[in-house]
Amino acid sequence: MSVFEHQAFDQHEAVHFVHDAASGLRAIIALHSTALGPAAGGCRLWAYENDEAALTDALRLSRGMSYKNAVAGLGLGGGKAVILHRGRPTPAMLEAFGRAVESLGGRYVTAEDVGIGLDDVTVIARTTRYVSGLAQDSGDPSPKTARGVFHGIRAAVRAKLGRDDLAGLTVAVQGLGGVGYHLCTALHEAGARLVVADIDPSRVERAQKAFNAQTATTEEILFQDVDVLAPCALGGILNEHSIPQLRARIVAGAANNQLLRDEDGERLYQRGILYAPDYVINAGGIISIAGGYLRSMDTQQVDARIAGIENTLAEIFEESARSKLPTNVIADALARQRMAEGQR
Numbered sequence: 024m025s026v027f028e029h030q031a032f033d034q035h036e037a038v039h040f041v042h043d044a045a046s047g048l049r050a051i052i053a054l055h056s057t058a059l060g061p062a063a064g065g066c067r068l069w070a071y072e073n074d075e076a077a078l079t080d081a082l083r084l085s086r087g088m089s090y091k092n093a094v095a096g097l098g099l100g101g102g103k104a105v106i107l108h109r110g111r112p113t114p115a116m117l118e119a120f121g122r123a124v125e126s127l128g129g130r131y132v133t134a135e136d137v138g139i140g141l142d143d144v145t146v147i148a149r150t151t152r153y154v155s156g157l158a159q160d161s162g163d164p165s166p167k168t169a170r171g172v173f174h175g176i177r178a179a180v181r182a183k184l185g186r187d188d189l190a191g192l193t194v195a196v197q198g199l200g201g202v203g204y205h206l207c208t209a210l211h212e213a214g215a216r217l218v219v220a221d222i223d224p225s226r227v228e229r230a231q232k233a234f235n236a237q238t239a240t241t242e243e244i245l246f247q248d249v250d251v252l253a254p255c256a257l258g259g260i261l262n263e264h265s266i267p268q269l270r271a272r273i274v275a276g277a278a279n280n281q282l283l284r285d286e287d288g289e290r291l292y293q294r295g296i297l298y299a300p301d302y303v304i305n306a307g308g309i310i311s312i313a314g315g316y317l318r319s320m321d322t323q324q325v326d327a328r329i330a331g332i333e334n335t336l337a338e339i340f341e342e343s344a345r346s347k348l349p350t351n352v353i354a355d356a357l358a359r360q361r362m363a364e365g366q367r
């Protein structure tokens with residue numbers, strides 16, 4: 024397995040392979056960039072098929088965090104950890120992971136992610152100071168992420184449809200979890216009509232009742248004839264197979280890594296579908312976590328920064344229209360420019 028030659032290596036500053044024989048912990052901590060501050064990004068626990076798949080995930084997610092934190096202007100770099108494990112982690116494993124984080128002396132700050140909940144983060148915090156998103160600091164980031172996505176949808180609607188309000192527009196929401204449900208609440212209050220889907224029927228039923236939402240199957244939700252598609256479940260859903268079938272004029276949602284490949288941004292652009300780059304529109308949670316961890320922002324400043332996602336996206340959309348380049352290309356260039364400035 025090559026690390027330096029890996030297609031997702033992209034100039035990572037460091038990649039740490041962690042093994043603790045006593046607890047059985049196997050983890051990878053990838054630090055993409057500390058140019059703008061400590062590398063911040065959650066810890067994911069997953070039953071990877073092999074080490075290569077775990078490394079690929081860590082590298083991709085870590086670079087994504089650099090870009091997200093740079094565009095959000097948080098004074099944080101980007102990193103990510105993955106724990107290679109099937110099932111629930113043991114406390115000994117989490118404590119060993121905490122010791123590994125501590126040994127990096129603050130260059131990496133961890134948090135929850137898929138497979139690692141707030142309870143697990145509290146255990147990790149027994150052995151390291153470098154933990155963000157604890158209940159006493161910022162708590163569940165989902166409502167903040169949803170708020171940011173709502174602002175992002177407003178920016179996209181203004182740019183694409185020339186409208187300042189969402190009343191009467193139709194939005195398809197894929198995934199009604201922590202973020203998706205809060206997003207539906209805000210959209211419903213703003214007068215939007217909703218089409219929803221989730222693999223969990225009880226979540227669909229709840230949204231149907233609360234928002235008078237229409238429902239779609241999980242296979243069909245992406246292809247609804249709506250103004251906005253808001254993916255709030257899985258990554259990789261925008262690809263060469265799905266994009267030709269999309270009927271929404273805007274794609275703006277919370278899910279991480281929505282584009283299967285970078286060139287899928289170009290595919291959306293060619294079809295005239297306005298895409299809000301995922302790591303820009305879904306930064307509300309990390310903004311809130313950063314405010315709590317760095318103690319750099321009070322609640323009002325956090326909220327103002329989240330509302331600022333609307334302006335950041337408006338600028339990206341304008342630049343895309345001016346330069347005739349896809350929005351994901353514009354966002355990546357902005358992130359790289361900010362990191363280069365930080366390096367200097």
Ligand code: NAI
Pocket residue numbers: 164165166168197198199200201202203220221222223226241255256257258277278279305306308309
């Ligand atoms: P969650 O796990 O609470 O909710 C995800 C929902 O999607 C669940 O209700 C699940 O049943 C549903 N789902 C799974 N597969 C589906 C499918 N094929 N079709 C329809 N529904 C499906 O996750 P959460 O926190 O709401 O996050 C949603 C997305 O946003 C994820 O991709 C996450 O990585 C991303 N995100 C979340 C942030 C946060 O603050 N929670 C921050 C930034 C990104």
